[in-house]
Amino acid sequence: MALLSMSGITKSFAGVPALRSVDFELRSGEIHALLGANGAGKSTLMKVLSGAYSPDAGVIRIDDQAVQIRSPYDAKKHGIQCIYQEVDTALAAGLSVAENIMMDKISAGGAGLLNWNKLRGEAERALAQVGADIPVRKPVEGLTLAEKQLVLLARLLTEEARIVIFDEPTAPLSLEEAERLFRVMQRLKSSGIGSVFITHRLPEVFRMSDRITVMRDGERVLTEAKDNTNADGIIQAMLGKTFAAEFPKTEAAIGEILLEAEGLTLGHKVRDVSFTARSGEIVAVVGLVGAGKTELSRVLFGADRPESGTIRVKGKEAILREPVDAVQNGIVxxxxxxxxxxxxxxxxxxxxxxxxxxxxxxxxxxxxxxxxxxxxxxxxxxxxxxxxxxxxxxxxxxxxxxxxxxxxxxxxxGANVFLFDEPTKGVDIGAKSDIFSIIGELASRGKSIVYFTCEFAEAIGIADRLLVMYDGRLVKELSRAEATQELILLYASGGEDRKHEI
Structure with missing residues (x-):
């Protein structure tokens, strides 16, 4: 028996259908990924489940019993909780961690005296369940974004959540923070809680989910066990395109060197970096979070001044004291x-x-x-x-x-050198494909592209050359033909083979 069943859910806005008789099911102890391009209807479906929208038609059942969810309050009564990307909207910044976690119990206490020691103890136990070591008296406004997310997760445990909607939870997180979140999701799964996982990151989907549902144009077009499908099938369901179409590589004539960096150094984040980029060429600088990619992009754009090193544009040295100097030299x-x-x-x-x-x-x-x-x-x-x-x-x-x-x-x-720093971060798969097409068109017009990313598959799909960055250094150069995600990860995580350092 399913924990949650949504049958024939239909919703229109001003006569325009947003959901067309959608069915969706969630089992106890399951992580069910809900995917789709922007406008596919996944957010609308979850807003119906969480009580933000009332459906025009359809039935919601929990434990095979039909329920009426007309408000967020109704949803919480039935154990439905949401973890949104914008965590600040769900927290009271001026209150303590304990007050935020125990908010419902505090408000339910009425005018009576509160046992603060008991409430703080419950908050500490809830935080321990999600693997967080955060002082419960600390104001929430002083927490990092990842810590705020853990506070929300602790809160839902105190409210006896049975169904949790994770809406792009990893978008603002580093790799380390995302790993901690995944551990929490596994704990929820082990305790029988059902999770709906909305994300644009396919590697996360295949790592974490048990089943995958894909929506397109307000309809459910695919529900499949994770092990019975692959990335190509998921993308084709989302877009009606093949996997290759997600990364539309536009072939361009590669010409003269437009950008040359030599010995760029800035603290420990950019260390003796040298490389070139030619007209019509897409050069990907790939690495894990914290490798120094963003810092290098800022140096190349004049936002930060290097301690040493030289930048040349079309063979002439460019003195970049601030971004306006970069723009005047054709770097954006x-x-x-x-x-x-x-x-x-x-x-x-x-x-x-x-x-x-x-x-x-x-x-x-x-x-x-x-x-x-x-x-x-x-x-x-x-x-x-x-x-x-x-x-x-x-x-x-x-x-x-x-x-x-x-x-x-x-x-x-009139720019000739375009620097892109994580350009697809937080965008849906349809927009991602559009951005790749734009970059390909720029390259075909003879522009030089330097593409900074931690998404290895993207880099392989779009770049002519890949430069792997680790600990502030470029440690390996790979052609598109020889690059694999496994090989990139080896060097990006400090692999031992340094025979071909650049």
Whole structure:
């Protein structure tokens, strides 16, 4: 008997179907991955389960008994809890760890006296269950993001959760933090709790899940045991495309050296780094979190000044004291933290795209809104940015479309070297495919691409050459033909074979 059964769930918004008679099942002690491209309906289905939306039709059963879930309160009564990527929205920053964990019991206590020693003891035991060593008197606002996530997990244990929805839980975490989360998920599984696992990272899916359900265009198109499918089958179900189509490699003529780094050093994060990148070439710098990839990208963009070393563009030394120097030398960066560094989220799509070109769009210090709008409309069309209008604030775009804006603002600057730092972080698989296509088009136009990533499969799929980074150094160069994920991991984790250091 299934712990949870959702049958014929249908939901429309303003007459537009978001869910079309969807069935979904979860067993006790199961981790069931729920996958789909942006807009597939997976989030809507989970919002129905968590009580945020009421379905237009369909039945939800728990332990084979039909239940009515019309609010988040109803969902919690039935043991349904959610762990969202944006953990801060579920916590009270000014309260202590114990107060956040025991919030429901505190609020249920009414006006009576609370036994704080007992409550703190329960909070400590819940934290121990999720493997967290966090002082219960500490204010939540002083915790790291990963620690806040553990506080939420401890809270759901005190509330006797039976069904947990994990919505992109690893997106903001380092590899070490993700490993700790996976251990917690396994503990929940062992205790009989059913988990719905939403993620864009296929390696996590095949590592953690028991079954996989794929949605597309508001419908369930696949439910399969993990061992009975593979990445190619999952991607084809999500997109209607093969695995190769996820990584559309555009062949481009590789020409002269556009970027040359020699002996770049910055503390322990960038150590004696030398490499070249040619026109039409995609060079991937791959490594684990903390290898120094982001720090190297910042040095190449002039955001941080190296202690030693030289950067040359088209054979001429480039003195990069700040990012504006890099842009003037034809080097641009699409940063990892797009919402903090890549775009201005409260500004319009139009203004974000035009920012690097305001001088060219201005006359006597006044920006021509007509020219600015024409530029934005052209970039929106070229990159397939999904927005209701150029005037929409970037904050309202999906992660993938925000990333396209972060790329699009550089297209008309005349840049020859494009640096991409984890460009697919937090975007759905459809947007990921679009971003790869954009990068391929840039390479075919003779641009030089340096692609920094910890996603080994992506690097193999898109790059002409791969440079493996470990502990601040480039330790191995691999061609696309010889690169495998196992070989990359060997060198990225400090493998012994250093005969071909670069």
């Amino acid at each position: 960066l699409v940063p990892e933290e797009r919402r903090k560094q890549g775009i201005l989220v409260q500004e319009s799509v139009q203004r974000n795209i035009s920012l690097p070109l305001l001088d060219a769009l201005s006359s006597l210090g006044i920006v021509s809104l007509r020219k600015e709008k024409r530029l934005a409309e052209d970039v929106i069309q070229r990159l397939g940015i999904k927005t209701s209008s150029p005037g929409l604030a970037a904050a309202y775009l999906s992660g993938g479309n925000q990333q396209k804006v972060s790329i699009g603002k550089w297209l008309e600057t």
